[in-house]
Amino acid sequence: xxxxxxxxxxxxxxxxxxxxxxxxxxxxxxxxxxxxxxxxxxxxxxxxxxxxxxxxxxxxxxxxxxxxxxxxxxxxxxxxxxxxxxxxxxxxxxxxxxxxxxxxxxxxxxxxxxxxxxxxxxxxxxxxxxxxxxxxxxxxxxxxxxxxxxxxxxxxxxxxxxxxxxxxxxxxxxxxxxxxxxxxxxxxxxxxxxxxxxxxxxxxxxxxxxxxxxxxxxxxxxxxxxxxxxxxxxxxxxxxxxxxxxxxxxxxxxxxxxxxxxxxxxxxxxxxxxxxxxxxxxxxxxxxxx
Amino acid sequence: xxxxxxxxxxxxxxxxxxxxxxxxxxxxxxxxxxxxxxxxxxxxxxxxxxxxxxxxxxxxxxxxxxxxxxxxxxxxxxxxxxxxxxxxxxxxxxxxxxxxxxxxxxxxxxxxxxxxxxxxxxxxxxxxxxxxxxxxxxxxxxxxxxxxxxxxxxxxxxxxxxxxxxxxxxxxxxxxxxxxxxxxxxxxxxxxxxxxxxxxxxxxxxxxxxxxxxxxxxxxxxxxxxxxxxxxxxxxxxxxxxxxxxxxxxxxx
Numbered sequence: 001x002x003x004x005x006x007x008x009x010x011x012x013x014x015x016x017x018x019x020x021x022x023x024x025x026x027x028x029x030x031x032x033x034x035x036x037x038x039x040x041x042x043x044x045x046x047x048x049x050x051x052x053x054x055x056x057x058x059x060x061x062x063x064x065x066x067x068x069x070x071x072x073x074x075x076x077x078x079x080x081x082x083x084x085x086x087x088x089x090x091x092x093x094x095x096x097x098x099x100x101x102x103x104x105x106x107x108x109x110x111x112x113x114x115x116x117x118x119x120x121x122x123x124x125x126x127x128x129x130x131x132x133x134x135x136x137x138x139x140x141x142x143x144x145x146x147x148x149x150x151x152x153x154x155x156x157x158x159x160x161x162x163x164x165x166x167x168x169x170x171x172x173x174x175x176x177x178x179x180x181x182x183x184x185x186x187x188x189x190x191x192x193x194x195x196x197x198x199x200x201x202x203x204x205x206x207x208x209x210x211x212x213x214x215x216x217x218x219x220x221x222x223x224x225x226x227x228x229x230x231x232x233x234x235x236x237x238x239x240x241x242x243x244x245x246x247x248x249x250x251x252x253x254x255x256x257x258x259x260x261x262x263x264x265x266x267x268x269x270x271x272x273x274x275x276x277x278x279x280x281x282x283x284x285x286x287x288x289x290x
Numbered sequence: 291x292x293x294x295x296x297x298x299x300x301x302x303x304x305x306x307x308x309x310x311x312x313x314x315x316x317x318x319x320x321x322x323x324x325x326x327x328x329x330x331x332x333x334x335x336x337x338x339x340x341x342x343x344x345x346x347x348x349x350x351x352x353x354x355x356x357x358x359x360x361x362x363x364x365x366x367x368x369x370x371x372x373x374x375x376x377x378x379x380x381x382x383x384x385x386x387x388x389x390x391x392x393x394x395x396x397x398x399x400x401x402x403x404x405x406x407x408x409x410x411x412x413x414x415x416x417x418x419x420x421x422x423x424x425x426x427x428x429x430x431x432x433x434x435x436x437x438x439x440x441x442x443x444x445x446x447x448x449x450x451x452x453x454x455x456x457x458x459x460x461x462x463x464x465x466x467x468x469x470x471x472x473x474x475x476x477x478x479x480x481x482x483x484x485x486x487x488x489x490x491x492x493x494x495x496x497x498x499x500x501x502x503x504x505x506x507x508x509x510x511x512x513x514x515x516x517x518x519x520x521x522x523x524x525x526x527x528x529x530x531x532x533x534x535x536x537x538x539x540x541x542x543x
Contacts, residue, residue: 001413059407059427066386066404070292076385076410130379130490131416188489189416196484196498197308197366201358206365209318209350212343216418219409282487283418286352286370 001132002222003276006056011122012272014050014083015144016265017043018115019152021090025112027103029156036097042155044087051083075128079121086114119148126275133187134180134279143172147240147268154261159248166264170241173271177233184280184290194285205288221284225277232270240267292384294377298396301468302434303374303495304454305477309502310461313353313367317453317462321349321371321432324452329437330402334425346423348372348432349453366501369462371453372419372432373486373494374398380411380420380431388429396468396495397436402428416490439464467495 020043023029024036031039055061068084070077090111096102123141130136150165152158191205192198240263247260280290325348326332335345349371357363374391378398381389388404389411391397400411405428412420412429420431435451438444448455454462465474474497477483483497529537 057409059409059422059429060405063386063404063406066388067406067408068385069387070385073292073382074385076383076408080385125383125410128383129414131414189487193487193489195354195366195368196486196500197354197356200356200364200501202356204355204357205352206355207353209347209352209370214344214350215346215421215424216412219412219422220418281413282416282490286418 001276001279001281002219003225003273004057006053008269008272008276010050010054011144011275012050012265012269013046013053014122015119015148016151016155016268017046017048017050018083018086018119019148019150020155021047021086021115021152022112022149023152023156023158023161025090025093025108025110025115027105027108028158028161030103032097032101032103034098036094039156040090040094040098043090047083047087075121075124079118079125082114082118082121086111086118089114116145119145131282132279133183133189133282136187137176137179137183139172139176139179143169143176146172147271150241151261151264151268154244154248154257154264157257163245163248166241166245170237173236173241180278184282187282189282189285191285191288194282205286208287216283217287217289220281221287221289222277223289225273229274229278232274236267236271236274238267239263240271243267292381292387292389294381294391295393298376298391298393298468300395300466301374301376301495302395302397302439302465303467303474303497304371304434304451305463305465305467305474305483305497305499306369307461307463307481307499308366308368309481309499310459311351311367311369312459312461313351313365314458315351316456316458317369318347318349318351320452320456322347324435324438325430325433329433330400331423331426331428331430333430334423336424344424346421346430348419348421348430350418361504364501364504369453370417370419370486371496372398372434373417373492373496374432374434376493376495377491379414379416379490379492383410383414385410397434398431399433399436400429400431402426405429416487416492417494434464467497 024039055064067077067080071081089107093104093107093111096104120141123144126135127140146169150162150169153162153165191203195203197203244260244264247256250256284290322333333346337343349369352368352370354366354368355363356366374396378391381391381398386404386406388401390399407422407427409422420429423430439449441449450464454464463474463477465472467474469475478497481499483499485494
């Protein structure tokens with residue numbers, strides 16, 4: 001799959017923002033007044049910034065409101081609803097904390113659940129696609145939820161939670177990679193089933209439909225980003241999970257916490273790049289590619 | 291509405307004969323021509339006369355080489371367009387309701403004024419049947435020439451998809467695959483029509499007729515183990531008439 005920067009930025013930032021909102025909603029990071037304002041401002045900048053970035057890849061962003069209509073069948077539509085509901089509820093909860101010093105617990109918990117639903121819906125947009133065997137697994141929402149919660153804990157200053165969740169996310173990440181590497185082969189979809197010609201013999205793409213490239217090849221058959229897979233996986237594990245854990249074990253000050261968050265974000269961005277760049281769409285088989 | 295209908299009254303679709311297709315790409319051109327000039331946004335090209343031309347097509351012809359365990363490889367031309375699946379994954383993922391499957395005839399269409407161009411339907415399609423038009427920013431796909439097949443302004447023989455009408459080899463057939471007595475259903479039954487990527491669970495309406503077995507004349511091993519069959523024995527051992535005289539005269543020389 002083509003790793004579109006808008007989608008990588010969107011899923012990375014909004015995942016982190018909603019993760020932070022979960023911890024704020026649970027009330028574990030007990031903040032009020034100006035401190036609460038700063039926390040909520042960071043969370044909203046990440047979550048809303050991410051959502052805005054996602055509209056950049058639309059052909060007609062001005063019609064985006066129509067995406068709220070098909071929640072019965074579409075995960076993308078459910079994501080739209082969940083994100084607006086989460087942001088609205090958390091805004092009310094945040095107003096209580098910032099301006100009235102009041103902690104409306106039930107509202108916070110409801111907001112936290114809605115934030116988790118938003119991340120889950122985002123993950124299911126990918127996790128539902130049978131056409132991309134690497135994504136089609138319950139491990140996809142599990143991984144994205146773990147990353148979101150771990151990153152959120154890091155940002156919310158929940159050090160114990162972060163120290164537990166970062167290694168869990170790292171393990172899920174490795175399991176997801178290992179499963180993904182054989183997913184296309186295991187899916188049973190290959191050139192023989194794509195063309196239905198397997199009963200005659202080995203099928204080889206002889207000539208593509210056109211001499212030039214096309215939308216399908218650009219969108220679905222992206223091979224450049226995969227070249228450095230091993231290096232990028234190492235960067236993900238070191239920056240995204242390993243280094244933040246080590247930094248948290250040091251005596252934590254604001255500077256070290258900020259550094260931990262930055263390296264984590266860089267690592268997750270690398271992970272998200274691979275999430276797209278390594279994903280093989282079955283349509284590539286018609287072109288003899290993957 | 292992007293939920294799929296439980297059942298459709300008819301299942302209009304194509305039957306594509308891989309045995310007959312000669313790979314001339316006439317269907318590609320007629321499709322592009324009709325669908326650029328008629329329903330919906332035109333099918334644009336980018337850099338059409340430049341060094342790196344690309345464009346939107348609703349129908350593309352691949353060519354595959356198939357190598358059996360023994361004998362010569364076969365070249366098979368393979369036209370591919372929307373299969374108008376019964377369980378169309380492209381429809382259910384659409385967030386806006388722009389994509390839908392018609393109850394009356396099962397055609398999968400895009401309402402272009404509702405499409406936000408998110409591209410998720412193209413991600414969900416295993417066949418590469420949907421292409422985003424880069425000039426219009428909306429998703430394009432085969433309409434089964436919905437603006438031809440019911441069009442009473444056209445002579446009756448033209449009321450079929452442009453690709454079917456134009457195919458010089460008769461490799462494309464159009465009809466109701468939900469009716470077991472229709473010509474296309476009979477053809478599918480007779481020739482063992484198949485689904486593409488059945489394991490994806492999309493239940494395509496369009497069917498493909500596999501290539502017939504190739505003539506084995508020069509490849510079947512003979513009794514003495516050689517690949518070439520023996521020469522026919524001459525039937526007339528003794529020549530008669532003029533040829534007989536010529537034969538004798540030449541013998542005496």
